[in-house]
Amino acid sequence: RSGGNGFAFFEVHMQDGVRDQLELARDLRAALEAGGAGLALHYQPKVAGDTARVLGVEALLRWQHPRRGAVSPGVLIPVAERFGIITALGDWVIDEACRQIADWRDQGLKLRVAINLSVQQLRQPEALLLRLEQALARHHLDATQLSCEITESVAMADAAATERVLQRLGELGVSLSIDDFGTGYSSLAYLRRLPVSQLKIDRSFIQDLETSADARAIVNAVIELAHALGLEVVAEGVETEGQADVLRAKRCDKLQGFLFARPMPAQELARWAMQSQS
Ligand code: C2E
Ligand code: CA
Ligand code: CA
Ligand code: CA
Numbered sequence: 329r330s331g332g333n334g335f336a337f338f339e340v341h342m343q344d345g346v347r348d349q350l351e352l353a354r355d356l357r358a359a360l361e362a363g364g365a366g367l368a369l370h371y372q373p374k375v376a377g378d379t380a381r382v383l384g385v386e387a388l389l390r391w392q393h394p395r396r397g398a399v400s401p402g403v404l405i406p407v408a409e410r411f412g413i414i415t416a417l418g419d420w421v422i423d424e425a426c427r428q429i430a431d432w433r434d435q436g437l438k439l440r441v442a443i444n445l446s447v448q449q450l451r452q453p454e455a456l457l458l459r460l461e462q463a464l465a466r467h468h469l470d471a472t473q474l475s476c477e478i479t480e481s482v483a484m485a486d487a488a489a490t491e492r493v494l495q496r497l498g499e500l501g502v503s504l505s506i507d508d509f510g511t512g513y514s515s516l517a518y519l520r521r522l523p524v525s526q527l528k529i530d531r532s533f534i535q536d537l538e539t540s541a542d543a544r545a546i547v548n549a550v551i552e553l554a555h556a557l558g559l560e561v562v563a564e565g566v567e568t569e570g571q572a573d574v575l576r577a578k579r580c581d582k583l584q585g586f587l588f589a590r591p592m593p594a595q596e597l598a599r600w601a602m603q604s605q606s
Contacts, residue, residue, distance in 0.1 A: 353411035355393060356404070360416050366392045369424050370591035371441070373601065374562055374582045377575060382601045383582055384440035386477065387425050388591045389417075409448055418449045418456075422463050425474065428594050430467035437598055442475040442505065447482045453493040460500060471501030477528065478504065480512030487518055498523030505562070510550060520557060527554045531565025534585070538570045551578050 359365050371385040391399045408414040425441050432439055449456050464471055476497060483490050483506055494504055505526035506519070510533055529550050536543035547563070554561040563575045566585030575583055589600060 349407050349410065352393075352399065352404070352407045353413060356391070356408060356413055356417070359391070360413070360420060364420050364424065366394065367420060367424075368392070368593065369421065369428065370593055371428075371597040372584060372591040373589050373597070373604075374442075374584045375588050375604075377580050377583055380588070380604065382439070382604055384442060384475070385597060385601075386442045386584065386591075387421065387428075387444070389421060389444075390591075405446065409446060414446050414448045415452060415455065418446060419459050422459050426463040426467045426469055429469055429473050431594070432598060433469075435598060437601060438473075439601065440473050440475060440503075442477050444477045444507070445482075447485065450478065450482065450490060450493050453496060456493070457496055457500065460497075460502065472503065475503040475505060475526070477507040479507045480509050480514055483522070484512050484514055484518070487515070491518075491522060494522050494524070507564075510546060516553070524559065526560045526562060528562045528564050528584075529580075531585075534563050534565045534571055534575075535567075537574050538568070544574065547575070547580075548578055551580055555579070 359367055368390045369387040370390050371387055373382045374384045374386065375381060376383050389401045389404065391401075391404050393399050404417075405414070408417045421443050425443050429439070429441050445456075460471075460474070463469075464474065478490075478494075483494075497504060503526070504522070504524040505528055506514075506522075506524050507528045508530040509527045511530045527550065529547055533543045533547050533550075537547060551561050560581045562582040562584055563571075563580050564584050566572050566575065566583045566587045568587060571585075572583055572587060589597075592600065
């Protein structure tokens with residue numbers, strides 16, 4: 329109002345942001361109370377490096393807000409974490425993923441589904457384990473059909489506590505992957521102790537594969553390290569044939585990215601998987 333007063337402008341703007349977040353939080357609570365109205369999981373295939381067969385899918389959260397349209401998880405997850413809704417939202421994701429695995433099974437489609445876990449879910453291990461057990465039991469699923477992705481920075485933040493939770497998830501039979509690998513600061517000694525079976529190389533390295541010798545060196549080193557430790561490697565965010573060629577040449581086990589398929593609604597994914605399987 330005073331013209332050129334940057335501070336006042338910023339303050340107004342900031343309040344808008346907070347009001348926005350509060351509104352999203354309120355609407356998200358309402359959506360969860362209504363059994364997940366407007367929420368959905370979309371599924372993105374992880375394909376075999378050598379044959380392009382679908383070996384599993386990652387579940388990614390989508391929210392169609394009643395007035396604002398699509399709200400991306402990049403916005404939604406931080407709001408849910410900040411306003412204490414992430415556990416309820418994470419529980420919804422667990423239930424929905426298990427329901428979907430059972431649904432596909434009944435259609436004759438066997439797919440392992442990976443869900444993303446937030447740091448706050450790991451901080452409440454009893455609640456998390458109970459929810460997983462209940463969801464698996466309700467749909468008569470084998471725990472091996474579900475896997476959990478945990479980002480490297482989360483896994484390394486509180487190493488001792490994380491190790492205990494992951495041990496118990498592992499005992500349940502759920503397989504574990506370290507997401508966004510290469511962006512955190514993993515202690516390799518610690519990594520070796522965790523019951524994880526998969527490393528996902530962060531998209532930023534894949535993006536630079538064709539243009540940066542450093543990125544190629546890092547990707548190469550991660551693949552070798554993973555294989556030496558008996559872990560499987562997935563490259564995320566593969567967008568070009570050139571990137572896929574480099575990754576295949578380096579024997580990357582699985583590839584995921586827009587080159588193969590975008591995240592899609594369950595029905596579409598089923599059609600896609602059956603087509604690519606035949
Ligand atoms: P993420 O786990 O690293 O998931 C990969 C993200 O990259 C997804 O974005 C996916 O749509 C996108 N992606 C996949 N292939 C490509 C590609 O070839 N190129 C590009 N540019 N992007 C690609 P999305 O769905 O917006 O999710 C963003 C992040 O939100 C996820 O990153 C994950 O950390 C978080 N998230 C999503 N769903 C959930 C959930 O159910 N629970 C929790 N806690 N976090 C979730
Ligand atoms: Ca992920
Ligand atoms: Ca990732
Ligand atoms: Ca990422």
